[in-house]
Amino acid sequence: MRVLVTGGAGYIGSHTTLALLEQGHDVLVVDDLSNSSRESLARVAELTGRTADFVEANVRDANALESAFASFRPDAVIHFAGWKAVGESTQVPLTYYRENVGSTLTLLETMARHDCHTIVFSSSATVYGELSEPPFTEDAPTGATNPYGRTKHMVEQILADVAAADDQLRVGVLRYFNPIGAHESGRIGEDPKGIPNNLLPFVAQVAAGRREKLMVFGDDYPTPDGTGTRDYIHVVDLAAGHLAALDFLTEHDGYHVWNLGTGRPNSVLEVVNAFGEAAGMEIPYQIVARRPGDVASSYADVSRAHAELGWQAHKSVADACADTFRWQSANPNGYAQD
Numbered sequence: 001m002r003v004l005v006t007g008g009a010g011y012i013g014s015h016t017t018l019a020l021l022e023q024g025h026d027v028l029v030v031d032d033l034s035n036s037s038r039e040s041l042a043r044v045a046e047l048t049g050r051t052a053d054f055v056e057a058n059v060r061d062a063n064a065l066e067s068a069f070a071s072f073r074p075d076a077v078i079h080f081a082g083w084k085a086v087g088e089s090t091q092v093p094l095t096y097y098r099e100n101v102g103s104t105l106t107l108l109e110t111m112a113r114h115d116c117h118t119i120v121f122s123s124s125a126t127v128y129g130e131l132s133e134p135p136f137t138e139d140a141p142t143g144a145t146n147p148y149g150r151t152k153h154m155v156e157q158i159l160a161d162v163a164a165a166d167d168q169l170r171v172g173v174l175r176y177f178n179p180i181g182a183h184e185s186g187r188i189g190e191d192p193k194g195i196p197n198n199l200l201p202f203v204a205q206v207a208a209g210r211r212e213k214l215m216v217f218g219d220d221y222p223t224p225d226g227t228g229t230r231d232y233i234h235v236v237d238l239a240a241g242h243l244a245a246l247d248f249l250t251e252h253d254g255y256h257v258w259n260l261g262t263g264r265p266n267s268v269l270e271v272v273n274a275f276g277e278a279a280g281m282e283i284p285y286q287i288v289a290r291r292p293g294d295v296a297s298s299y300a301d302v303s304r305a306h307a308e309l310g311w312q313a314h315k316s317v318a319d320a321c322a323d324t325f326r327w328q329s330a331n332p333n334g335y336a337q338d
């Protein structure tokens with residue numbers, strides 16, 4: 001299959017591009033490199049012995065997208081490109097609506113012009129908010145509590161509307177829980193710019209001595225050890241979920257939603273301990289106040305993805321910590337040249 005991957009140089013995009021190439025698919029990555037690096041794709045080529053085509057462009061650039069579709073003629077699109085920091089989205093909401101919602105409109109219009117009828121979209125478990133209790137099934141009520149989350153929720157609704165209006169369209173919405181880990185080679189991984197917002201990259205930088213200690217945001221949640229619990233899914237398992245969704249969509253039209261998670265909650269302190277084990281050291285941390293906007297617990301009901309896609313997560317938090325530590329140790333500055 002010929003697959004156009006937006007945001008394919010980023011963290012989840014690069015691992016998915018690798019999996020697509022390994023399975024024999026042809027890939028064109030469209031990425032503006034605003035939060036990613038071409039070096040990730042050079043390493044994907046080194047790991048797979050195959051090269052993804054690459055266009056440096058923002059997905060909102062209708063002319064660039066038009067010529068990419070005309071020359072590559074994709075059978076399907078996987079749409080990762082987007083901005084993803086919750087806090088930042090409250091400061092620059094228009095940027096989030098333009099980049100995340102606007103880009104998807106341009107992409108869907110271009111797909112329609114080029115008879116491309118299959119799209120897999122990167123959504124987020126953030127759409128479950130605090131509207132119900134975990135484990136969340138795909139039928140749980142959805143909404144969002146910040147502009148980033150609203151962009152994901154809006155794009156889901158847009159895709160559902162477009163699929164209802166066009167019976168040729170095949171849409172797979174993937175609601176990711178908390179992606180962590182790196183490829184086991186240690187050659188590709190997560191390379192956040194600035195101070196990491198997310199738990200695993202922050203812990204990895206503490207282990208590497210780049211930061212003094214982790215701030216644990218609250219230990220008074222109604223969870224077994226009082227710290228927040230999340231469903232941490234290894235990025236290699238997550239990438240495999242995209243291929244399973246594409247396979248499903250070759251056989252089924254319409255609009256489909258799947259959770260991609262492990263179905264198991266882990267607390268902040270469990271993750272800290274697992275990373276300490278992987279790194280062979282104690283991770284220094286301090287309990288501080290809750291982070292505004294955090295929920296106590298979020299984890300998936302994964303039965304639909306298992307039943308419909310034949311997909312499930314195989315890797316553990318311990319695997320993800322070992323892989324992240326390997327990536328971080330071998331690449332202390334991420335993809336930047338030393």
Ligand code: UFG
Pocket residue numbers: 084086124125126127149177178197198199200202214215216217218227228229230268291294
């Ligand atoms: N945490 C800390 N210290 C840190 C960072 C995180 O204690 O320095 C804690 C958080 O309080 C939370 C857990 O670690 O309990 C996970 O936090 P992350 O920031 O890694 O992940 P979130 O669950 O907050 O956010 C993720 C995605 C968002 C998405 C959200 C809801 O990063 O894009 O899930 O689905 F919106």
